[in-house]
Amino acid sequence: MYALPDLPYSYNALEPFIDEQTMHVHHDGHHATYVKNLNDVLSGHNELLNIDTKELLKSLDKVPEEIRTKVKNNAGGHFHHSFFWRIIKPNGGGEPKGRLLELISKNFKDFNSFKEKFKDSALSLFGSGWTWLIVNPDGKLEILNLPNQDSPISVDKTPVFTIDLWEHAYYLKYKNKRADFIDAFWNIVNWEQAEKNLNS
Numbered sequence: 001m002y003a004l005p006d007l008p009y010s011y012n013a014l015e016p017f018i019d020e021q022t023m024h025v026h027h028d029g030h031h032a033t034y035v036k037n038l039n040d041v042l043s044g045h046n047e048l049l050n051i052d053t054k055e056l057l058k059s060l061d062k063v064p065e066e067i068r069t070k071v072k073n074n075a076g077g078h079f080h081h082s083f084f085w086r087i088i089k090p091n092g093g094g095e096p097k098g099r100l101l102e103l104i105s106k107n108f109k110d111f112n113s114f115k116e117k118f119k120d121s122a123l124s125l126f127g128s129g130w131t132w133l134i135v136n137p138d139g140k141l142e143i144l145n146l147p148n149q150d151s152p153i154s155v156d157k158t159p160v161f162t163i164d165l166w167e168h169a170y171y172l173k174y175k176n177k178r179a180d181f182i183d184a185f186w187n188i189v190n191w192e193q194a195e196k197n198l199n200s
């Protein structure tokens with residue numbers, strides 16, 4: 001069985017950048033529903049209920065075809081949200097350090113150019129989805145838009161950090177102003193966690 005992880009901070013800890021009400025709806029509503037739906041769709045498939053979501057997303061071809069899309073959407077939703085809660089934190093922001101900053105500078109010129117490119121990409125994502133910073137098997141960083149709950153894990157990319165661009169992530173506070181949400185997001189990025197993801 002899959003379980004909803006607690007947030008690693010309180011619901012109001014990301015104020016004023018992400019408001020308390022959004023965190024409740026997002027975690028207790030949306031994320032919880034992905035977990036419930038994943039358990040429901042996998043009931044009777046015990047061998048798939050006991051592996052972690054990352055393994056599930058890496059080997060979707062092993063999932064019976066008639067439930068594959070539901071598994072992809074809900075395992076993606078569960079894994080991506082669990083990942084997202086850890087990639088943000090109260091008093092985050094600033095700049096990445098160490099190997100992550102080196103690679104960002106190498107791939108995108110410098111941190112500010114990277115931020116601009118990431119924001120442009122996030123603004124260009126049509127509909128619901130996520131913008132990812134991923135590292136390829138050859139060590140090169142890349143910014144990637146993926147729709148819905150399609151996962152970088154399923155296409156052999158290692159996620160470093162991400163922003164949730166489903167309207168449920170920002171609409172209560174930012175309404176249709178996705179750009180304002182992205183600007184605010186830089187204040188809560190947990191760059192230490194991003195570097196851990198890079199090195200994992």
Ligand SMILES: [Fe+2]
Binds near residue numbers: 164166169
């Ligand atoms: Fe979300």
